[in-house]
Amino acid sequence: MRSGSEAALTRARDRWDGLTSQIAGDELDIAQAIFSIADILGENPAIVAALEDSSRPADARANLVVNLFSGKTRGVVIDLLTGLARERWSESGDIVVSLEYLGAYTVLLxxxxxxxxxxxxxxLYVSLRTLRAERGLRLTLSDRHYPAPARAQLAEQVFAGCVVYTQRLLMRAVIRTVRGWTLAQSLTRYLDLAAELDRHIVASVTSAVPLTRAQEDRLRSILTRTYNKNVTIHVTLDPAVIGGIRVHVGDDVIDGTLANRISALRKNFTN
Structure with a gap:
C-alpha cells in the first residue's frame, strides 16, 4: 500500500488497540467476523468502490456500512469498518487489504x-519451510480448482499439531490465495506481524550446514546493532548454497554464499 493507505491503516489499528479489552478472550471469533467482511467485500467491487470514494462525504460512507452490515455481524466489527470507511485510500481495494491485516492482527492479539x-x-516459520519443501502439498493447498473451504480443512488436518491461533492463520492463508496472494506471501506477512507484536525483527538465514550456537549469537549481535532491534534468527538448510550464508531481513538480502560468488564470477567471465 502507498503512504496514504498505510497511514489510514495505522490509525485504524490504533483505534482497534483501544478496544482490545472488549474483545479479550474472543479474538478468534472477532477475527473470523473481520475475515468474513473482507470476503464479502472482495466479491463485491462496487461496494468497495463506494466505501473508498473520497468524493462522497465520510458520514455517507460510514452510513453505508451500517445499512449493509447492521445486525449481520458483531457491533465492534461494524465500528471497525465504519472507521475504515471514513478514511482516504490511495488505491482501490486497500480497505480489503486492511481488513485482512486487522483480522490476522486480531488472531495474534x-x-x-x-x-x-x-x-x-x-x-508459522516451520509451516512455511514445510510448504516450500513439500511441493505436492503446496500445490494442492493453492489449487483453485478445489473449493477454498476444503483446502482450508486439509491445512487444518495437516497442521493439527499447531496451536489454534497458528491453525487459524494457516487456514486463512489458504483461503486468501483465492484473491491472488500465495501461501508464502501470506505466511511471511503473518510472521512479520507476529515479530512486530513481539517487538523484534526476523532474520531468515539460509546455510549449507547448521550454525553453531556461537555463530548464531554472533550473527544475532551483528544484526541487532545494524537494525537497532532485537532479532530472532530462523535457519534453513540448503546444500545448494555450498558455503557461507544468505540472510533475509524484510526486503534486505545479505548474500555471502559461495554459490553466489561463483555465479558472480561466471557472469564477469562471460561478460
Whole structure:
C-alpha cells in the first residue's frame, strides 16, 4: 500500500488497540467476523468502490456500512469498518487489504494474550519451510480448482499439531490465495506481524550446514546493532548454497554464499 493507505491503516489499528479489552478472550471469533467482511467485500467491487470514494462525504460512507452490515455481524466489527470507511485510500481495494491485516492482527492479539505468540511465530516459520519443501502439498493447498473451504480443512488436518491461533492463520492463508496472494506471501506477512507484536525483527538465514550456537549469537549481535532491534534468527538448510550464508531481513538480502560468488564470477567471465 502507498503512504496514504498505510497511514489510514495505522490509525485504524490504533483505534482497534483501544478496544482490545472488549474483545479479550474472543479474538478468534472477532477475527473470523473481520475475515468474513473482507470476503464479502472482495466479491463485491462496487461496494468497495463506494466505501473508498473520497468524493462522497465520510458520514455517507460510514452510513453505508451500517445499512449493509447492521445486525449481520458483531457491533465492534461494524465500528471497525465504519472507521475504515471514513478514511482516504490511495488505491482501490486497500480497505480489503486492511481488513485482512486487522483480522490476522486480531488472531495474534489472542496469541499474545495467552503467551503463545512466540510459539505461533515458530509454528508459522516451520509451516512455511514445510510448504516450500513439500511441493505436492503446496500445490494442492493453492489449487483453485478445489473449493477454498476444503483446502482450508486439509491445512487444518495437516497442521493439527499447531496451536489454534497458528491453525487459524494457516487456514486463512489458504483461503486468501483465492484473491491472488500465495501461501508464502501470506505466511511471511503473518510472521512479520507476529515479530512486530513481539517487538523484534526476523532474520531468515539460509546455510549449507547448521550454525553453531556461537555463530548464531554472533550473527544475532551483528544484526541487532545494524537494525537497532532485537532479532530472532530462523535457519534453513540448503546444500545448494555450498558455503557461507544468505540472510533475509524484510526486503534486505545479505548474500555471502559461495554459490553466489561463483555465479558472480561466471557472469564477469562471460561478460
Amino acid at each position: 489472542g496469541a499474545r494474550r495467552e503467551d503463545e505468540l512466540s510459539r505461533v511465530e515458530e509454528e
